Amino acid sequence: MPEIAQWLVETRVTIDNWIRDDLPWRQDLAGTVEEAMRYSLLAGGKRLRPQLVLAAAALTGEPTDRFRLAALAVEYLHTYSLIHDDLPAMDNDDLRRGLPTSHKVYGEAMAILAGDALLTEAWGKMAALAGEGFDPAHVVRALAVLSRAAGRGGLIRGQVLDLAAEHQTVGLEQLEEIHRLKTGALFEACCILPAVLQGDPEAERRLARFARHFGLAFQIVDDILNVIGDRTVLGKATGTDVALGKATYPRLLGIEEARRLARHHATEADKALGGGAAADVLRGLMRFAVEREW
Amino acid sequence: MPEIAQWLVETRVTIDNWIRDDLPWRQDLAGTVEEAMRYSLLAGGKRLRPQLVLAAAALTGEPTDRFRLAALAVEYLHTYSLIHDDLPAMDNDDLRRGLPTSHKVYGEAMAILAGDALLTEAWGKMAALAGEGFDPAHVVRALAVLSRAAGRGGLIRGQVLDLAAEHQTVGLEQLEEIHRLKTGALFEACCILPAVLQGDPEAERRLARFARHFGLAFQIVDDILNVIGDRTVLGKATGTDVALGKATYPRLLGIEEARRLARHHATEADKALGGGAAADVLRGLMRFAVEREW
Numbered sequence: 001m002p003e004i005a006q007w008l009v010e011t012r013v014t015i016d017n018w019i020r021d022d023l024p025w026r027q028d029l030a031g032t033v034e035e036a037m038r039y040s041l042l043a044g045g046k047r048l049r050p051q052l053v054l055a056a057a058a059l060t061g062e063p064t065d066r067f068r069l070a071a072l073a074v075e076y077l078h079t080y081s082l083i084h085d086d087l088p089a090m091d092n093d094d095l096r097r098g099l100p101t102s103h104k105v106y107g108e109a110m111a112i113l114a115g116d117a118l119l120t121e122a123w124g125k126m127a128a129l130a131g132e133g134f135d136p137a138h139v140v141r142a143l144a145v146l147s148r149a150a151g152r153g154g155l156i157r158g159q160v161l162d163l164a165a166e167h168q169t170v171g172l173e174q175l176e177e178i179h180r181l182k183t184g185a186l187f188e189a190c191c192i193l194p195a196v197l198q199g200d201p202e203a204e205r206r207l208a209r210f211a212r213h214f215g216l217a218f219q220i221v222d223d224i225l226n227v228i229g230d231r232t233v234l235g236k237a238t239g240t241d242v243a244l245g246k247a248t249y250p251r252l253l254g255i256e257e258a259r260r261l262a263r264h265h266a267t268e269a270d271k272a273l274g275g276g277a278a279a280d281v282l283r284g285l286m287r288f289a290v291e292r293e294w
Numbered sequence: 295m296p297e298i299a300q301w302l303v304e305t306r307v308t309i310d311n312w313i314r315d316d317l318p319w320r321q322d323l324a325g326t327v328e329e330a331m332r333y334s335l336l337a338g339g340k341r342l343r344p345q346l347v348l349a350a351a352a353l354t355g356e357p358t359d360r361f362r363l364a365a366l367a368v369e370y371l372h373t374y375s376l377i378h379d380d381l382p383a384m385d386n387d388d389l390r391r392g393l394p395t396s397h398k399v400y401g402e403a404m405a406i407l408a409g410d411a412l413l414t415e416a417w418g419k420m421a422a423l424a425g426e427g428f429d430p431a432h433v434v435r436a437l438a439v440l441s442r443a444a445g446r447g448g449l450i451r452g453q454v455l456d457l458a459a460e461h462q463t464v465g466l467e468q469l470e471e472i473h474r475l476k477t478g479a480l481f482e483a484c485c486i487l488p489a490v491l492q493g494d495p496e497a498e499r500r501l502a503r504f505a506r507h508f509g510l511a512f513q514i515v516d517d518i519l520n521v522i523g524d525r526t527v528l529g530k531a532t533g534t535d536v537a538l539g540k541a542t543y544p545r546l547l548g549i550e551e552a553r554r555l556a557r558h559h560a561t562e563a564d565k566a567l568g569g570g571a572a573a574d575v576l577r578g579l580m581r582f583a584v585e586r587e588w
Binding site for chain 2: 031032033034037080084087089090107108109110112113115116117119120121123124126127128130135136137139140141143144147148150151152156157159160163164
């Protein structure tokens with residue numbers, strides 16, 4: 001197994017344990033919002049976003065465990081966005097990573113509340129970073145960065161544009177805009193958070209540039225897998241983008257050209273990191289993520 | 295007009311203007327999440343929660359304008375909770391303050407996203423308080439206080455218990471718990487935020503005690519108005535609690551005993567504030583709120 005695959009397995013277990021410790025199972029959890037939060041958090045996520053936080057943390061020279069709460073915050077934020085995206089009024093997905101979605105298990109009301117609770121808790125975790133020895137001024141700035149990435153100028157704007165784009169003719173520029181917001185904004189926040197918390201503007205600039213190209217490469221690969229991927233491997237329905245008439249890179253460019261574009265962005269992401277062994281994990285993670293089954 | 299009524303009208307206009315400045319109307323707003331956010335924010339709210347922030351700010355001796363972002367944050371948070379509560383999967387309300395609810399105007403998907411965006415923006419506003427000269431350590435603590443009040447141990451827990459209590463036999467203790475969480479938690483956060491931001495633990499304790507009693511008094515009056523109030527005056531449907539089989543104070547205690555209990559909590563709230571002219575606005579606001587049309 002390549003070294004990065006080993007790192008990904010190990011950090012995934014670490015992050016899973018952090019979540020389990022944060023929301024421990026109890027008999028009396030039945031029927032509570034905590035049960036629904038825990039279900040979606042532990043429903044087989046790849047943990048890519050918290051892994052980005054931990055991989056980027058290596059560039060600060062600090063022990064990665066110090067960034068535990070930031071890693072949890074981005075995973076909670078990501079999980080909230082999945083639960084709400086899957087709702088009947090939104091993408092109406094019954095399955096996510098091979099398991100029934102939150103509203104299929106707990107009903108719509110509880111799914112909405114579980115998402116709301118995860119989003120609210122993400123901010124609490126960020127605020128709690130001040131108790132881990134980070135400068136409160138840097139913690140406040142990290143909170144502002146994450147709020148902007150997640151809000152009406154980032155993630156949520158991407159979701160709105162995505163909904164509006166269904167069954168519409170969408171150009172490449174518009175498609176890149178949607179992905180820059182839906183995936184890229186949070187990717188970028190994950191990558192720069194350690195540098196912001198540590199107060200290192202130079203690392204922040206490099207990481208922001210890396211994240212923008214990585215985010216696009218990642219999304220293009222996701223689109224390709226949605227067309228050609230195997231449902232059993234992906235653990236989610238494939239071909240759904242075509243069925244919904246959604247704009248995707250393969251639909252706009254053809255598979256081959258989409259692959260070429262993904263490779264281009266991966267190369268640019270690599271360049272942005274520059275030399276130095278501190279960036280090795282981040283570089284490996286990126287290569288691994290864009291060289292999935294295709 | 296009594297002095298406090300004048301203050302309420304003036305601060306309401308001030309808060310409305312702050313919201314308008316924050317989300318200005320533009321031609322190209324149509325179809326955006328900002329339009330839906332703006333609609334619900336400006337749909338005739340009483341602004342009680344930001345008014346609590348501004349009234350409590352008087353106890354710090356600072357100009358109340360300094361707390362503008364905290365006032366906006368709690369109003370954005372409150373508005374998100376109303377939008378999501380009104381959704382078909384939750385309380386399924388078509389009207390709020392005499393106007394169609396968000397999902398009736400913009401559809402369910404946009405209503406969910408507008409709520410999510412308001413919740414996210416609330417945290418951004420809190421983080422931005424560090425740019426207004428508040429100590430970042432106090433800002434972080436204020437964020438933690440608000441996240442706890444809004445999250446799975448506060449507002450959201452109240453909502454979950456409330457949903458579970460529909461068509462159930464509910465005792466007085468359980469009812470107080472629901473209201474303590476659904477209304478009281480955010481009330482308390484509003485009242486203590488200025489003291490937390492200013493770093494004044496003594497004021498914080500007094501305000502917390504005030505807020506707990508005020509929250510209960512306010513909720514009891516709300517329940518009474520839901521039974522005996524006039525739909526035209528309230529701008530929302532009355533008798534809905536009975537129709538939903540919801541536990542309410544009048545249902546549990548009868549109208550007269552409920553009134554007595556509201557008066558008791560109002561008196562306790564008053565006592566908690568202690569003497570001093572700095573608390574006059576807060577005291578007046580409380581009296582005014584619990585002496586509504588009954």
